[in-house]
Amino acid sequence: MAINLRTAAVETREQRLGTIIGWDEGSAAALAEQSDFSRGCGTGCGPGTKGSRICELQSPFTQGGSCSEQVVQGQAGSILDAVLIQHSPIGCAANQAANNTNFRNTLARRGMQVRNITALSTNLTERDMVYGGVEKLQATIRDAYQRHHPRAVFIATSCATGIIGDDVETAAREVEEEIGIPVVPIFCEGFKSKHWSTGFDAIQHGILRQIVRKNPTRRQEDLVNIVILSGTDVYTPMLAELGLRANLVVNLATVEQLEEMSEAAASVSFCYTLASYFTAALQQEFGVPEVKAPQPYGFAGTDAWLRAIAKATNREEVTEAYIAREHARVKPIVAELREQLQGLRGYVAMGASFAHGVVVVLRELGIEVPGTLVFHHDPTYDSGSPERDTLGHLVDATGDVNLFTVGIRQHYQFYNLLQRVHPDFVVIRHGGLSPLAARLGLPSLQLGDASFPVGYQGIINLGAEILAVRGQRKFHEDLAAHTSLPYRRSWLEQSDPFALARTVAG
Amino acid sequence: MAINLRTAAVETREQRLGTIIGWDEGSAAALAEQSDFSRGCGTGCGPGTKGSRICELQSPFTQGGSCSEQVVQGQAGSILDAVLIQHSPIGCAANQAANNTNFRNTLARRGMQVRNITALSTNLTERDMVYGGVEKLQATIRDAYQRHHPRAVFIATSCATGIIGDDVETAAREVEEEIGIPVVPIFCEGFKSKHWSTGFDAIQHGILRQIVRKNPTRRQEDLVNIVILSGTDVYTPMLAELGLRANLVVNLATVEQLEEMSEAAASVSFCYTLASYFTAALQQEFGVPEVKAPQPYGFAGTDAWLRAIAKATNREEVTEAYIAREHARVKPIVAELREQLQGLRGYVAMGASFAHGVVVVLRELGIEVPGTLVFHHDPTYDSGSPERDTLGHLVDATGDVNLFTVGIRQHYQFYNLLQRVHPDFVVIRHGGLSPLAARLGLPSLQLGDASFPVGYQGIINLGAEILAVRGQRKFHEDLAAHTSLPYRRSWLEQSDPFALARTVAG
Amino acid sequence: MVTALKPRAGQLPEANDQGGAIEQARYVCALGAMQTAAAIPRTIPITHCGPGCADKQHNALSGANGYQGGGWGGAGVAPSSNASQREVIFGGTERLEELIEASLKILDADLFVVVTGCIPDLVGDDVGSVVRGFQNRGVPVVYAETGGFRGNNFTGHEVVIRAIIDQLVGPYKGPREQGRVNLWSLLPYQNTFWRGDLEEIKRLLEGIGLRVNVLFGPESAGVGEWRAIPQAQFNLVLSPWLGLETARHLEGKYGQPFLHIPVLPIGAKETGEVLREIAAFAGVEGSAETFIAAEERRYYTYLEAFSEFYSQYRWGLPARFAIAADSTYALALSKFAVRQLGLLPARLIITDNPPEELREAIRAAFQVLDHDVAGEIEFIEDSYLIHERIRTASFGHKPPLIFGSSWERDLARDLKGFLVEVAFPTSYEVVLARSYAGYRGGLALLERIYTTVVSRNA
């Protein structure tokens, strides 16, 4: 299937990949099996037909989710010399504040000068709903340009502008011509996709269309695009060992870095949910090879990931030496950690491919992982490469996960899921579920820094972190003894998180 | 009178200068008159005979004062590459904590890396009182040397070691020979002098004896010793205008800076109470000229002070140009401040010569100063130079102060003194009196940064600060309406702060 | 497609509709009033909106603002229709009905409050008819139209309150309980310190002899307290404008009088005055004086101790302050800073976008910060402009004191000033029961301001 950069709006994930958000039929292997066009089918297979074969559970009861715009806000708002305009009522800009603490903390971790994000909302009101918000948008773009002299402006659309039908594309093009920098509309109305990860595709689509250098005059043979999320820069030192430079995108990138993505020697990521669209499109449109490998988690994954990069950039020898050094350094520490962690059971709940990676690391640490919740499932990724079958890799490398669930971060279901397995701790990345675990007396390991579990050092990081948060159980147990949950007894006794969904379906 | 550097202990101020701590006979002119050997007598006059002529009031009621050791602690503890050892029970080291905040804040103001002071107490206990503390002292010196590798060690003695008769001089000499850096005993037992400013003399005495380079091989013709207290460095920029370098001592100096005092072209200060001993001794022992001039407060004082430095360093021309520039810059601002400050009355309470300077500045700002409290009075300074008659300069330059009082920072007397004049605000430097003013509804202007009122800029600083603290009266008035003082009604109705003293005397 | 908007239920104050773009938002949208519901014990909001709407509002309020937490029934608990393409095209009433029905099966609450986002309000879902169906079955559920474009969470708050009063509490003709008061003051969650502040205000009102329907937060008895609203002797509005509309509505509906005091009191001076005014209105002057005397004794003992710091700290205290905060805290803090600390206002910026017709009264309240100090305020919600205005303010020769939000951290650093975070978003303080109101809060605020001052100095 080809990526289509001609339309302004990206196709949703469910359209492109057959993404589902509700599945609870058994083990990880079963789901991998149902996603069989990704397991061994190869790049020729398109999504749609087989993807729809995965039976998706839909519950009548749903709690507040997340949306594509939220993802776009986080991504576009973190580009260092760009400005984000949220073309929306003020509510869509509510979590500028939360994004800002992420932005500032990441700047600090990356050793950069800490400062606020640069993001505006057009603050649409009732009047704008009637008369349209295009003029306000154009005025806001001009204001933003005058205030900050950015190298690019990103516009995130909203449910409201989608419904009232503002012609954001034309509006952006007009001001772009006027001010002479890219003005990039990102179409990311929340109601258009059932899963927020479409937001990653949307921002990448916009960057590919309007920022990435179309006809690069040079190839930078030592430059590797790495699609990241906010966190420590573990990649620059790692790639330096291989004689490579890391072009970290999108988080905390400059517009220049985004432009030169088409000049890189390869593209890779630590999370294929995140990077699916970008790396496939860069290969398709600009011939920048997508590194085909499992994700860099645990020894086997990291070995393979590094070797694939090495192959793509002709750096096999130096890479093997680096791998050997790291094995020698890390293995004794991991051995020690395994002893300390013996007997612990963990539950993982997060975005799909990141979860696959984290389970691998936990198991390399000797931790039992009887269950996992992923917030969605992509039956394939955009390039369709079987080497990128992260779920398959998880099962093949570390064994099955018996209770594997797809569910879109529902507080009430998390209760039943935890009751099924009674873990010692949960591993989490998104907000909203840990508080429930807390009220049940369980500590959460927070992977707020996305780089934390990555690579060889990531194994150590995760092991040490588990030891640290395990202590917190005393806090949570104390709390659990003095708190109540807002659910009915009947639900608290329910062992099936999808009981309501199955009732409706049945 | 010659300064005697042969004995280990300095002569007290009362012995050398006839210093008094209680006087309340009328105006500043009257006191200046009684100190007549300083007014015009010249360097030939010695203290002692005439000094004793000033009748000193002694009250049977006294509140906690301060001591020489406290001054030594502050001074020696601030030398950057030296260590202070307080040879004492732990109580003498109690205000290491307060010294530390001073030290840290001053480092910050001077743009240096903030860090803790380096000060130890020998922590003498009952057992040491019986068997003596010399061994503990020597062990502590060795420890301090091992820990910090200082360029010098200062030892402050205490009342306890003075009474039990520890031979600190011999103890210091022995370890000095062993470790090869100066180990400088400073004799500063609190009971030995009635006024803490003897502590300045004591530390300066020690530095002159054991640190200052005895036979300097060079003269640094652009180096001027400036004896300072903790605060902003206003001197380096000022002297740079004259093509001079400021050697700031003792606060935050290095041992090297103290060593090269004997190589300087001149010595000067903003406070002759503080610098009396140092500048006279440097002239007597090393031929470094003491700059003879009023202190640098207000236009006239600062003009004269700069001109005297210029004369001593042959920089008249550049100095006149600088003076002209500063007059042009500062006078219009002062004119504006005078308007805003019109009608205000201030009361000054602080160390003697600093107070003299501050009154001058207040009056140049158009503020009425009907009364002033100085914590002691030196009838002369060590060099005996009439140009340094700070009290005389105050009276001559700005007129008399009608209610001029010498009293050693007594909370209870401050009440009566303020009742006499009912000022709008008080100007203060030492702790302890402002809280009383506060309970009477009066704001205090805090001169914690000793450089604040100095020079031309000091006039502006003081004016702006008065405007700022004036606002605080709302706080103090609110407090005054809801608080009580711990004094008997009979005392609160007493108008004479020395009523008890006069009863005893009479 | 351009949709004709339905008129909203009832006659509520118009949100200011002239707003330009906003950089660095200082409030959330009307849907944020889901947290108004969540602030009532055992009450759960049901959010009928797009998939990210509820998450954004409650995360901002509960996560990025003092890390307050979302509450028992807010944050991740609140049901949401997570409206999709289908609800946009075909309407969302069926989905809402399904969601409410399912919520009743799963959730155990005393009250559900349906709040709507942009999508149903734009496509014209008849939410009222869905909810009335449940109400007719005796289900404790009400609805409020809080589409994001309709206003911010301040106006949304009053819409939710009115919904509960009109749809849950209903008519009342019974007797009044002398000495009971309904309190309308801070906006829960938006104000970082609302829990502690409401607790302190309740303590004060009980101290002078009243019984208090505090209505929100840990000290509230929950829905029962709401049902008792009509029985109260009077309504107390303790804020420059928020709650005023509610009080007027209650006056009209139940003939219940109200007392409007614009100043949330901080410190003994203001608190004593406010309590005396309330006591006079309520007829409890006697018990008030005893209470005030006891509180003042304690307060001024500490203040006397503090005065030793205040009168002789050596390293520079601020003399002028700037504020960028909502009306209530801006006025409360200004009064405290001016009248009780003796500071002067350098810039006063009101960030909560009050209704146009109430702005003159707010302006007037700031004109009398003290008998000799008038404050000029500006209504600005855009942080870029706010920062420009503070940058150009004159702070004299002293370091600026800034009462603001985390958005002011860079500004305070640039101006070498002291920032005390008191406004949304306060992302660099963890806040639990701390209060800055009343006697106890006044002392805590002194601690916070001057700890900020001394700890920055090395």
Add this chain to the structure above:
Amino acid sequence: MVTALKPRAGQLPEANDQGGAIEQARYVCALGAMQTAAAIPRTIPITHCGPGCADKQHNALSGANGYQGGGWGGAGVAPSSNASQREVIFGGTERLEELIEASLKILDADLFVVVTGCIPDLVGDDVGSVVRGFQNRGVPVVYAETGGFRGNNFTGHEVVIRAIIDQLVGPYKGPREQGRVNLWSLLPYQNTFWRGDLEEIKRLLEGIGLRVNVLFGPESAGVGEWRAIPQAQFNLVLSPWLGLETARHLEGKYGQPFLHIPVLPIGAKETGEVLREIAAFAGVEGSAETFIAAEERRYYTYLEAFSEFYSQYRWGLPARFAIAADSTYALALSKFAVRQLGLLPARLIITDNPPEELREAIRAAFQVLDHDVAGEIEFIEDSYLIHERIRTASFGHKPPLIFGSSWERDLARDLKGFLVEVAFPTSYEVVLARSYAGYRGGLALLERIYTTVVSRNA
């Protein structure tokens, strides 16, 4: 001259006399107990000592430690003989007599407490005979020998307490008042938070149905309360060792029983346990349970909200802590951190130099921080060594949390850790009524610790 020392009055616990040199002092000398006197309402210490002694002690305690202020009768108010050469050579009893006489003329207090410094204690002034002269005239004045070399302000504190009991309160044979308790806990002024903590402890004890002689601080009724000491049902010692000697003395003197609980409780878990232990001892179990239930409801409502932060803050929370503090706070904080936050001790250093014979019991108390966590303590007063010990502690892969004093600011910076200042000297916090004890203090402590954490992160 070597002077023969007089034996001190009474049999008091020996101060540890083996101390080596101390860098960066963490307490003051026995004369610092002048602030023990000043902590009693309307009581004024008269300091018979050198000219700088009193100033140093009270400045350190009241100025460099939370800017507490010196109190109504402490700081600059306290009379001092400012002993000079004359008093050293000829003795100072005449001067002291003159000073007391003059003090009576000028000062208006309910009680004077004469405390001595090194000079009179070394030269052998017969202070007792001077003071007894005044006592015989009915003047409310007592004396205590607190020469700096005799010990620190902890031991000085108990000397002053005993002086008041023996010389002012005197013998008592009357009835006991059931339900009244004398509280012996934190050292006033040395502990930065003593005022708020004593207030909270008093509130707790009253909450379970007791009446409290709190004896120090704003909540004390002053000298009358001291006179009522013998009437109390029992003495409560809430500290690992401080106050134990006093309680034993009272047991001997009045046959009054005492309850010793080493842990000053912080947080609901510890507070509930401690209150139940006290209630059982006092026989007020019933009222205790009602109070505890109400307090827990409020506490855990906030804790539940806090758990959202604690369970999902993204940027790293500390997992191990070091403490350098006095015995009472070190034990209280360790218990709270271990049992209620789930942190592990990395280094525990006791800085108050407890009497040798009580150290084993203190060690034992730390051995049971929780059923599965034992804490090993070290007694060190020298900051250089303390910092060396903390530098070499293992904090795992997380940033260290350090409970200490301002002396640890550089250390925390070097270790990239979080410093919460809880011990003398706390020079970077302005402290008024804040408490870290009990239910309310536990929440305030959570706010302080985690505000420190989040605000350091950008």
